[in-house]
Amino acid sequence: MNNFGQFYVIGTPIGNLKDITIRALDILNSVDFILCEDTRQTGILLKHYQISKETHSLNARNEKYKLKYFISRLMMGENAALVSDAGTPLISDPGVFLVAEAHKNGIQVNSIPGPSSVTAALSISGFPSDSFSFFGFLPQKKGRQKILAEISDYDHTIVLFESSHRIEKLLKELSGLIPERYVMVAREITKKFEESLRGNPAQILSQLTAQKTKGEFVVLITGKKYKQSIDQ
8 A cells, every 4th residue: 555645636616605514624634735726716615714735726728747746746746736716626727637647656535526617507497407518618619610510409407608808709699690599698607797698699699798798708609409308
């Protein structure tokens, strides 16, 4: 049996700072260092709960070259936690290379489950959730139309992320491909101005204003059999 440290992947709030488990707070208090997507963003959470720990940034730009350093510390017996800016790490967030390398080196990786905007949006959508596909952020240009065409042919619910800069573009694209399909867009989940809009793409587009297109959106699209299965 080795004497390696423990590596924890911790779900943190997606908005409301109260949405964190007691176990997550215990682990954040106990580890030797915390890996954050953005140390400033995580610093808000740590300060709120009066947790003072060594923090390091781990993002898409630096993950591969910082990987060996963090693995070496874990192999020396230190314990570490990985968090994202919001929600459950590795869901369209950095960390996959580090977690894979930890497994490769025999380091125990532990899940400390918590919020996820994917499941939060599914739970309030009223759309079938027994089967769904998650696409994260669609490509901005290359391959985007091909993926959208594939999505339009799926029988089950689709979940994806979109930025405030492209949400209107996406809804216009969906209006052209699947104008009658039910869609829901959710923003600011768990926050003061939480809002979800539900309808066909054109209806949702008409409800959006410049004030409502800040932040990131979770977009849910029903499968092509949705209306048929509900109407029967």
